[in-house]
Amino acid sequence: MVGTTADGAVRTITLDRPEKRNALTRETLRDLESTLADATAPVVVLRGAGEAFCAGADLDVIAGLDADAAGEFAALGQHVARTIEGYDGAVVAAVDGAARGGGVELALACDLRVATPAATFAETGVRLGLFGAWGGTVRLPRIVGESAAMDLALTGRTVDATEALRLGLVSRVTDEPRQVASELAAVDHGALRTVKGLLRDGGDREQREARERAAFAELIAARED
Template sequence: MSGGLRVTEHPDRLVVTLDRPEKRNAIDADLIAALHEVCAELEARPRLLLLTGGTEGIFAGGADIGQLRDRGRLDALAAINSAAFARVRALPMPTVAAVDGPALGGGAELAYSCDLRVCTDRAVFGQPEVRLGILAGAGATHRLPALIGEARAKELLFTGRRVDAAEALRIGLVNRVVVEPGELLDVAHGLLDEIAKGSPLALRLTKLAVDAPPAAHPHLDLVSQAVLFSDEEKHRRMTEFLERGRTRRPAD
Protein backbone atom coordinates (compact mmCIF):
# COMPACT_ATOMS: atom_id res chain seq x y z
CA MET A 1 0.00 0.00 0.00
CA SER A 2 1.27 3.49 -0.81
CA GLY A 3 1.09 6.50 1.49
CA GLY A 4 3.81 5.40 3.88
CA LEU A 5 2.22 2.14 5.02
CA ARG A 6 3.08 -1.50 4.34
CA VAL A 7 0.23 -3.93 4.87
CA THR A 8 0.63 -7.69 5.31
CA GLU A 9 -2.49 -9.85 5.40
CA HIS A 10 -2.91 -12.90 7.62
CA PRO A 11 -6.09 -15.00 7.90
CA ASP A 12 -7.17 -13.37 11.17
CA ARG A 13 -5.24 -10.08 11.21
CA LEU A 14 -3.59 -7.26 9.31
CA VAL A 15 -0.05 -6.16 10.10
CA VAL A 16 0.34 -2.49 9.23
CA THR A 17 3.86 -1.04 9.29
CA LEU A 18 4.61 2.68 9.20
CA ASP A 19 7.11 3.02 6.36
CA ARG A 20 8.60 6.50 6.08
CA PRO A 21 12.07 5.82 7.54
CA GLU A 22 13.60 8.86 5.87
CA LYS A 23 11.10 11.04 7.79
CA ARG A 24 11.24 9.05 11.07
CA ASN A 25 7.76 7.76 10.17
CA ALA A 26 6.32 11.24 10.56
CA ILE A 27 2.57 11.23 10.07
CA ASP A 28 1.59 13.25 7.00
CA ALA A 29 -1.58 13.60 4.94
CA ASP A 30 -0.72 10.69 2.65
CA LEU A 31 -0.16 8.35 5.59
CA ILE A 32 -3.46 9.47 7.13
CA ALA A 33 -5.25 8.71 3.84
CA ALA A 34 -3.65 5.26 3.76
CA LEU A 35 -4.70 4.68 7.37
CA HIS A 36 -8.30 5.46 6.42
CA GLU A 37 -8.04 2.80 3.70
CA VAL A 38 -6.87 0.26 6.26
CA CYS A 39 -9.75 1.17 8.57
CA ALA A 40 -12.26 0.84 5.75
CA GLU A 41 -10.98 -2.67 5.03
CA LEU A 42 -11.16 -3.71 8.69
CA GLU A 43 -14.63 -2.24 9.08
CA ALA A 44 -15.85 -4.17 6.03
CA ARG A 45 -14.12 -7.40 7.08
CA PRO A 46 -13.32 -7.25 10.81
CA ARG A 47 -9.99 -8.74 11.84
CA LEU A 48 -7.31 -8.08 14.44
CA LEU A 49 -4.80 -5.31 13.78
CA LEU A 50 -1.09 -5.13 14.60
CA LEU A 51 0.26 -1.62 14.04
CA THR A 52 4.02 -1.14 14.14
CA GLY A 53 6.93 0.94 12.98
CA GLY A 54 8.97 -2.22 12.62
CA THR A 55 12.08 -2.88 14.70
CA GLU A 56 14.28 -0.14 13.27
CA GLY A 57 14.34 1.98 16.41
CA ILE A 58 11.51 4.35 15.50
CA PHE A 59 7.74 4.07 15.79
CA ALA A 60 6.70 7.57 14.76
CA GLY A 61 8.45 10.83 15.51
CA GLY A 62 5.15 12.72 15.43
CA ALA A 63 3.13 14.61 12.89
CA ASP A 64 4.96 16.04 9.88
CA ILE A 65 5.93 19.45 11.29
CA GLY A 66 6.37 20.93 7.82
CA GLN A 67 2.74 20.21 7.00
CA LEU A 68 1.55 21.03 10.51
CA ARG A 69 3.17 24.48 10.46
CA ASP A 70 1.22 25.43 7.35
CA ARG A 71 -2.18 24.26 8.56
CA GLY A 72 -4.70 26.89 9.57
CA ARG A 73 -7.76 26.98 11.79
CA LEU A 74 -9.99 25.30 9.22
CA ASP A 75 -7.48 22.45 8.95
CA ALA A 76 -7.61 22.05 12.72
CA LEU A 77 -11.41 21.91 12.64
CA ALA A 78 -11.23 19.30 9.88
CA ALA A 79 -9.73 16.86 12.46
CA ILE A 80 -7.27 15.49 9.92
CA ASN A 81 -5.28 13.28 12.29
CA SER A 82 -7.78 12.91 15.12
CA ALA A 83 -10.51 11.55 12.83
CA ALA A 84 -8.20 8.82 11.54
CA PHE A 85 -7.04 7.89 15.05
CA ALA A 86 -10.63 7.84 16.29
CA ARG A 87 -11.43 5.46 13.46
CA VAL A 88 -8.59 3.17 14.54
CA ARG A 89 -9.90 3.33 18.11
CA ALA A 90 -13.40 2.34 16.94
CA LEU A 91 -12.35 -0.66 14.85
CA PRO A 92 -14.56 -3.68 15.55
CA MET A 93 -11.82 -6.08 16.64
CA PRO A 94 -8.94 -5.62 19.12
CA THR A 95 -5.82 -3.75 18.05
CA VAL A 96 -2.22 -3.85 19.28
CA ALA A 97 0.53 -1.27 18.75
CA ALA A 98 4.10 -2.58 18.76
CA VAL A 99 6.41 0.33 19.57
CA ASP A 100 10.17 0.34 19.06
CA GLY A 101 11.96 3.61 19.78
CA PRO A 102 10.31 7.04 19.95
CA ALA A 103 6.54 7.47 19.76
CA LEU A 104 6.16 11.21 20.07
CA GLY A 105 3.34 13.69 19.50
CA GLY A 106 0.98 12.29 16.91
CA GLY A 107 2.98 9.05 16.92
CA ALA A 108 2.19 8.55 20.60
CA GLU A 109 -1.45 9.43 19.96
CA LEU A 110 -1.59 6.81 17.22
CA ALA A 111 -0.27 4.22 19.69
CA TYR A 112 -2.86 5.35 22.29
CA SER A 113 -5.62 4.77 19.73
CA CYS A 114 -4.88 1.04 19.80
CA ASP A 115 -6.41 -1.13 22.52
CA LEU A 116 -3.08 -2.52 23.77
CA ARG A 117 0.56 -1.54 23.49
CA VAL A 118 3.79 -3.55 23.68
CA CYS A 119 7.19 -1.91 23.33
CA THR A 120 10.93 -2.44 23.44
CA ASP A 121 13.00 -1.13 26.31
CA ARG A 122 14.27 1.64 24.04
CA ALA A 123 10.75 2.97 23.43
CA VAL A 124 9.99 6.54 24.47
CA PHE A 125 6.59 8.25 24.65
CA GLY A 126 6.00 11.99 24.81
CA GLN A 127 3.68 14.87 23.98
CA PRO A 128 5.80 17.91 23.08
CA GLU A 129 2.92 19.87 21.52
CA VAL A 130 2.75 22.75 23.99
CA ARG A 131 6.40 23.51 23.29
CA LEU A 132 5.45 23.91 19.62
CA GLY A 133 2.57 26.25 20.41
CA ILE A 134 -0.28 23.77 19.99
CA LEU A 135 -2.06 21.11 22.05
CA ALA A 136 -2.11 17.34 21.64
CA GLY A 137 -5.23 17.44 19.51
CA ALA A 138 -5.36 13.92 18.08
CA GLY A 139 -6.58 12.08 21.16
CA ALA A 140 -4.03 12.46 23.96
CA THR A 141 -6.09 14.94 25.98
CA HIS A 142 -8.75 12.30 26.63
CA ARG A 143 -7.07 8.95 25.93
CA LEU A 144 -4.00 9.59 28.05
CA PRO A 145 -5.99 10.39 31.24
CA ALA A 146 -8.04 7.23 30.68
CA LEU A 147 -4.84 5.19 30.42
CA ILE A 148 -2.69 6.61 33.24
CA GLY A 149 -4.94 8.89 35.29
CA GLU A 150 -5.66 12.59 35.10
CA ALA A 151 -2.79 13.94 37.23
CA ARG A 152 -0.07 11.97 35.43
CA ALA A 153 -1.57 12.81 32.04
CA LYS A 154 -1.69 16.52 32.85
CA GLU A 155 1.95 16.47 33.91
CA LEU A 156 3.03 14.91 30.62
CA LEU A 157 0.79 17.15 28.53
CA PHE A 158 1.82 20.33 30.38
CA THR A 159 5.57 19.65 30.45
CA GLY A 160 6.23 17.61 27.32
CA ARG A 161 8.34 15.25 29.45
CA ARG A 162 9.24 11.96 27.82
CA VAL A 163 8.44 8.59 29.39
CA ASP A 164 10.78 5.65 28.93
CA ALA A 165 9.68 2.04 28.63
CA ALA A 166 10.14 1.17 32.31
CA GLU A 167 7.98 4.07 33.45
CA ALA A 168 5.44 3.40 30.71
CA LEU A 169 4.99 -0.14 32.04
CA ARG A 170 4.81 1.02 35.66
CA ILE A 171 2.08 3.61 35.01
CA GLY A 172 0.03 1.37 32.70
CA LEU A 173 0.77 3.11 29.42
CA VAL A 174 2.02 -0.16 27.91
CA ASN A 175 1.11 -3.78 28.60
CA ARG A 176 4.49 -5.43 28.04
CA VAL A 177 8.13 -4.47 27.51
CA VAL A 178 10.49 -6.54 25.37
CA VAL A 179 14.26 -6.35 25.87
CA GLU A 180 15.33 -7.53 22.43
CA PRO A 181 13.91 -5.44 19.55
CA GLY A 182 13.92 -8.51 17.31
CA GLU A 183 11.40 -10.17 19.63
CA LEU A 184 8.91 -7.30 19.58
CA LEU A 185 6.73 -8.52 16.75
CA ASP A 186 6.79 -12.10 18.05
CA VAL A 187 5.50 -10.88 21.42
CA ALA A 188 2.86 -8.72 19.75
CA HIS A 189 1.72 -11.62 17.59
CA GLY A 190 1.69 -13.86 20.65
CA LEU A 191 -0.64 -11.44 22.41
CA LEU A 192 -2.91 -11.38 19.37
CA ASP A 193 -2.79 -15.19 19.22
CA GLU A 194 -4.12 -15.30 22.78
CA ILE A 195 -6.86 -12.82 21.88
CA ALA A 196 -7.73 -14.82 18.76
CA LYS A 197 -8.64 -17.83 20.94
CA GLY A 198 -11.80 -16.01 21.92
CA SER A 199 -15.06 -15.97 20.02
CA PRO A 200 -14.89 -13.23 17.37
CA LEU A 201 -18.39 -12.00 18.21
CA ALA A 202 -17.66 -12.06 21.94
CA LEU A 203 -14.48 -10.05 21.32
CA ARG A 204 -16.35 -7.47 19.26
CA LEU A 205 -19.10 -7.04 21.83
CA THR A 206 -16.63 -6.95 24.72
CA LYS A 207 -14.67 -4.17 23.04
CA LEU A 208 -17.90 -2.32 22.30
CA ALA A 209 -18.97 -2.60 25.94
CA VAL A 210 -15.61 -1.52 27.39
CA ASP A 211 -15.44 1.52 25.10
CA ALA A 212 -19.05 2.57 25.69
CA PRO A 213 -19.84 5.58 27.91
CA PRO A 214 -20.85 4.80 31.52
CA ALA A 215 -24.48 5.66 30.81
CA ALA A 216 -24.70 2.73 28.40
CA HIS A 217 -24.24 0.23 31.25
CA PRO A 218 -25.68 -2.16 32.26
CA HIS A 219 -28.13 -2.02 29.35
CA LEU A 220 -25.47 -2.57 26.67
CA ASP A 221 -24.01 -5.48 28.64
CA LEU A 222 -27.42 -7.15 28.94
CA VAL A 223 -28.27 -6.78 25.27
CA SER A 224 -24.80 -7.95 24.21
CA GLN A 225 -25.05 -10.99 26.45
CA ALA A 226 -28.50 -11.78 25.04
CA VAL A 227 -27.02 -11.73 21.54
CA LEU A 228 -24.18 -14.02 22.61
CA PHE A 229 -26.49 -16.43 24.43
CA SER A 230 -28.23 -16.99 21.09
CA ASP A 231 -24.98 -17.48 19.16
CA GLU A 232 -24.13 -20.98 17.92
CA GLU A 233 -20.48 -20.33 18.71
CA LYS A 234 -21.33 -19.95 22.40
CA HIS A 235 -23.15 -23.29 22.42
CA ARG A 236 -20.31 -25.05 20.61
CA ARG A 237 -17.58 -23.65 22.88
CA MET A 238 -19.47 -24.47 26.09
CA THR A 239 -20.25 -27.99 24.87
CA GLU A 240 -16.56 -28.58 24.11
CA PHE A 241 -15.65 -27.25 27.56
CA LEU A 242 -18.06 -29.64 29.26
CA GLU A 243 -16.88 -32.58 27.17
CA ARG A 244 -13.25 -31.88 28.09
CA GLY A 245 -14.29 -31.89 31.74
CA ARG A 246 -15.93 -35.29 31.39
CA THR A 247 -12.86 -36.87 29.77
CA ARG A 248 -10.41 -35.39 32.27
CA ARG A 249 -9.11 -38.06 34.63
CA PRO A 250 -9.66 -37.40 38.33
CA ALA A 251 -6.58 -36.71 40.40
CA ASP A 252 -5.10 -39.73 42.17
Protein backbone atom coordinates in the same frame (compact mmCIF):
# COMPACT_ATOMS: atom_id res chain seq x y z
CA MET B 1 3.32 5.23 2.98
CA VAL B 2 1.19 2.60 4.73
CA GLY B 3 1.82 -1.10 4.17
CA THR B 4 -0.30 -4.06 5.17
CA THR B 5 0.19 -7.81 5.51
CA ALA B 6 -2.07 -10.61 6.72
CA ASP B 7 -1.27 -13.67 8.80
CA GLY B 8 -4.39 -15.67 9.55
CA ALA B 9 -6.64 -13.68 11.87
CA VAL B 10 -4.05 -10.91 12.31
CA ARG B 11 -3.52 -8.02 9.90
CA THR B 12 -0.45 -5.86 10.38
CA ILE B 13 -0.55 -2.23 9.26
CA THR B 14 2.83 -0.54 8.99
CA LEU B 15 3.51 3.19 8.92
CA ASP B 16 6.21 3.15 6.26
CA ARG B 17 8.21 6.37 6.20
CA PRO B 18 11.30 5.21 8.09
CA GLU B 19 13.44 8.03 6.69
CA LYS B 20 11.04 10.46 8.43
CA ARG B 21 10.60 8.30 11.52
CA ASN B 22 7.09 7.56 10.19
CA ALA B 23 5.95 11.15 10.62
CA LEU B 24 2.35 11.70 9.60
CA THR B 25 1.19 13.78 6.64
CA ARG B 26 -2.36 14.21 5.38
CA GLU B 27 -1.68 11.48 2.82
CA THR B 28 -0.37 9.07 5.46
CA LEU B 29 -3.39 9.67 7.66
CA ARG B 30 -5.77 9.10 4.75
CA ASP B 31 -3.89 5.95 3.74
CA LEU B 32 -4.15 4.67 7.30
CA GLU B 33 -7.87 5.41 7.42
CA SER B 34 -8.58 3.65 4.11
CA THR B 35 -6.44 0.65 5.08
CA LEU B 36 -8.40 0.27 8.31
CA ALA B 37 -11.69 0.67 6.45
CA ASP B 38 -10.72 -2.21 4.17
CA ALA B 39 -9.55 -4.47 7.01
CA THR B 40 -11.80 -7.27 8.23
CA ALA B 41 -9.42 -9.21 10.48
CA PRO B 42 -10.47 -9.62 14.12
CA VAL B 43 -7.03 -8.39 15.23
CA VAL B 44 -4.98 -5.53 13.75
CA VAL B 45 -1.43 -4.62 14.69
CA LEU B 46 -0.29 -1.03 14.10
CA ARG B 47 3.49 -0.66 13.91
CA GLY B 48 6.16 1.59 12.45
CA ALA B 49 8.89 0.71 9.97
CA GLY B 50 12.51 1.22 10.95
CA GLU B 51 13.71 2.49 14.30
CA ALA B 52 10.64 4.50 15.37
CA PHE B 53 6.99 3.80 15.92
CA CYS B 54 5.86 7.27 14.84
CA ALA B 55 7.36 10.73 15.29
CA GLY B 56 3.93 12.39 15.18
CA ALA B 57 2.79 14.99 12.70
CA ASP B 58 5.32 15.87 10.02
CA LEU B 59 6.79 19.23 11.07
CA ASP B 60 7.06 20.31 7.43
CA VAL B 61 3.26 20.00 7.24
CA ILE B 62 2.81 21.89 10.51
CA ALA B 63 5.04 24.72 9.29
CA GLY B 64 2.79 25.30 6.28
CA LEU B 65 -0.52 25.52 8.14
CA ASP B 66 -2.64 28.61 8.65
CA ALA B 67 -5.43 28.65 11.24
CA ASP B 68 -8.07 27.16 8.92
CA ALA B 69 -5.75 24.45 7.64
CA ALA B 70 -4.66 23.67 11.21
CA GLY B 71 -8.27 23.03 12.20
CA GLU B 72 -8.75 20.76 9.18
CA PHE B 73 -5.54 18.85 9.95
CA ALA B 74 -6.62 18.38 13.57
CA ALA B 75 -10.04 17.17 12.43
CA LEU B 76 -8.44 14.64 10.08
CA GLY B 77 -6.20 13.29 12.84
CA GLN B 78 -9.15 13.07 15.23
CA HIS B 79 -11.19 11.20 12.62
CA VAL B 80 -8.41 8.67 12.05
CA ALA B 81 -8.00 8.16 15.80
CA ARG B 82 -11.76 7.54 16.11
CA THR B 83 -11.53 5.09 13.21
CA ILE B 84 -8.85 3.15 15.09
CA GLU B 85 -10.84 3.28 18.33
CA GLY B 86 -14.04 2.16 16.62
CA TYR B 87 -12.52 -0.68 14.58
CA ASP B 88 -14.67 -3.83 14.71
CA GLY B 89 -12.00 -5.94 16.35
CA ALA B 90 -8.96 -5.43 18.55
CA VAL B 91 -6.20 -3.00 17.54
CA VAL B 92 -2.76 -3.41 19.11
CA ALA B 93 -0.16 -0.65 18.95
CA ALA B 94 3.20 -2.44 18.71
CA VAL B 95 5.53 0.33 19.85
CA ASP B 96 9.20 -0.25 19.12
CA GLY B 97 11.36 2.86 19.33
CA ALA B 98 10.09 6.42 19.63
CA ALA B 99 6.43 7.41 19.83
CA ARG B 100 6.08 11.18 19.86
CA GLY B 101 3.13 13.59 19.76
CA GLY B 102 0.64 12.34 17.19
CA GLY B 103 2.28 8.92 17.33
CA VAL B 104 1.36 8.70 21.00
CA GLU B 105 -2.16 9.82 20.11
CA LEU B 106 -2.57 7.05 17.52
CA ALA B 107 -1.34 4.56 20.11
CA LEU B 108 -3.80 5.93 22.68
CA ALA B 109 -6.65 5.21 20.26
CA CYS B 110 -5.65 1.53 20.06
CA ASP B 111 -7.17 -1.04 22.38
CA LEU B 112 -3.81 -2.26 23.67
CA ARG B 113 -0.40 -0.62 23.65
CA VAL B 114 2.43 -3.13 23.81
CA ALA B 115 6.00 -1.84 23.97
CA THR B 116 9.41 -3.31 23.39
CA PRO B 117 12.17 -2.42 25.88
CA ALA B 118 13.42 0.09 23.28
CA ALA B 119 10.13 2.05 23.22
CA THR B 120 9.94 5.63 24.45
CA PHE B 121 6.97 7.99 24.67
CA ALA B 122 6.61 11.78 24.80
CA GLU B 123 3.84 14.31 24.22
CA THR B 124 6.28 16.86 22.82
CA GLY B 125 3.78 19.39 21.47
CA VAL B 126 4.17 21.80 24.39
CA ARG B 127 7.87 22.17 23.57
CA LEU B 128 6.87 23.43 20.11
CA GLY B 129 4.12 25.75 21.34
CA LEU B 130 1.47 23.16 20.42
CA PHE B 131 -0.35 20.23 21.99
CA GLY B 132 -1.88 16.90 21.00
CA ALA B 133 -5.01 17.81 19.06
CA TRP B 134 -5.92 14.35 17.75
CA GLY B 135 -7.89 13.40 20.84
CA GLY B 136 -4.86 13.21 23.11
CA THR B 137 -6.25 15.58 25.73
CA VAL B 138 -9.32 13.30 25.97
CA ARG B 139 -7.71 9.85 25.92
CA LEU B 140 -4.50 10.46 27.88
CA PRO B 141 -6.16 11.30 31.25
CA ARG B 142 -8.67 8.50 30.73
CA ILE B 143 -5.87 5.99 30.33
CA VAL B 144 -3.20 7.16 32.79
CA GLY B 145 -5.21 9.40 35.11
CA GLU B 146 -5.31 13.18 35.32
CA SER B 147 -2.17 13.62 37.43
CA ALA B 148 0.08 11.58 35.15
CA ALA B 149 -1.52 13.12 32.06
CA MET B 150 -0.76 16.61 33.38
CA ASP B 151 2.84 15.62 34.03
CA LEU B 152 3.35 14.15 30.56
CA ALA B 153 1.47 16.79 28.58
CA LEU B 154 2.69 19.89 30.42
CA THR B 155 6.38 18.95 30.55
CA GLY B 156 6.73 17.07 27.26
CA ARG B 157 9.17 14.76 29.02
CA THR B 158 10.15 11.37 27.63
CA VAL B 159 9.32 8.15 29.46
CA ASP B 160 10.83 4.76 28.74
CA ALA B 161 8.96 1.48 28.45
CA THR B 162 9.34 0.65 32.15
CA GLU B 163 7.81 3.94 33.28
CA ALA B 164 5.12 3.72 30.61
CA LEU B 165 4.13 0.34 32.05
CA ARG B 166 4.05 1.75 35.58
CA LEU B 167 1.84 4.64 34.46
CA GLY B 168 -0.56 2.35 32.60
CA LEU B 169 0.32 3.93 29.27
CA VAL B 170 1.20 0.45 27.98
CA SER B 171 -0.19 -2.87 29.11
CA ARG B 172 2.92 -4.98 28.50
CA VAL B 173 6.61 -4.73 27.72
CA THR B 174 7.91 -7.58 25.60
CA ASP B 175 10.52 -8.29 22.95
CA GLU B 176 7.77 -9.38 20.56
CA PRO B 177 4.58 -7.27 20.74
CA ARG B 178 2.93 -9.25 17.97
CA GLN B 179 2.80 -12.25 20.28
CA VAL B 180 0.02 -10.38 22.10
CA ALA B 181 -1.87 -10.15 18.81
CA SER B 182 -1.53 -13.93 18.46
CA GLU B 183 -3.06 -14.35 21.92
CA LEU B 184 -6.02 -12.18 20.90
CA ALA B 185 -6.43 -14.07 17.63
CA ALA B 186 -6.70 -17.33 19.60
CA VAL B 187 -9.85 -16.30 21.53
CA ASP B 188 -13.42 -16.41 20.24
CA HIS B 189 -13.66 -13.55 17.76
CA GLY B 190 -17.32 -12.82 18.41
CA ALA B 191 -16.71 -12.54 22.12
CA LEU B 192 -13.64 -10.38 21.51
CA ARG B 193 -15.64 -7.88 19.46
CA THR B 194 -18.51 -7.88 21.96
CA VAL B 195 -16.30 -7.32 25.01
CA LYS B 196 -14.40 -4.53 23.27
CA GLY B 197 -17.67 -2.79 22.41
CA LEU B 198 -18.87 -3.04 25.99
CA LEU B 199 -15.61 -1.74 27.44
CA ARG B 200 -15.74 1.19 25.01
CA ASP B 201 -19.38 1.94 25.89
CA GLY B 202 -19.70 5.51 27.14
CA GLY B 203 -23.24 5.33 28.54
CA ASP B 204 -24.22 5.56 32.19
CA ARG B 205 -23.78 2.55 34.47
CA GLU B 206 -27.33 1.19 34.31
CA GLN B 207 -27.47 1.48 30.52
CA ARG B 208 -24.08 -0.18 30.19
CA GLU B 209 -25.10 -3.03 32.48
CA ALA B 210 -28.31 -3.56 30.48
CA ARG B 211 -26.32 -3.71 27.24
CA GLU B 212 -23.86 -6.07 28.93
CA ARG B 213 -26.69 -8.46 29.89
CA ALA B 214 -28.15 -8.34 26.39
CA ALA B 215 -24.79 -8.95 24.73
CA PHE B 216 -24.06 -11.89 27.04
CA ALA B 217 -27.44 -13.44 26.17
CA GLU B 218 -26.74 -12.96 22.45
CA LEU B 219 -23.40 -14.75 22.73
CA ILE B 220 -25.05 -17.66 24.55
CA ALA B 221 -27.77 -17.79 21.90
CA ALA B 222 -25.13 -17.88 19.16
CA ARG B 223 -23.49 -20.88 20.81
CA GLU B 224 -26.82 -22.72 20.79
CA ASP B 225 -27.43 -22.21 17.04
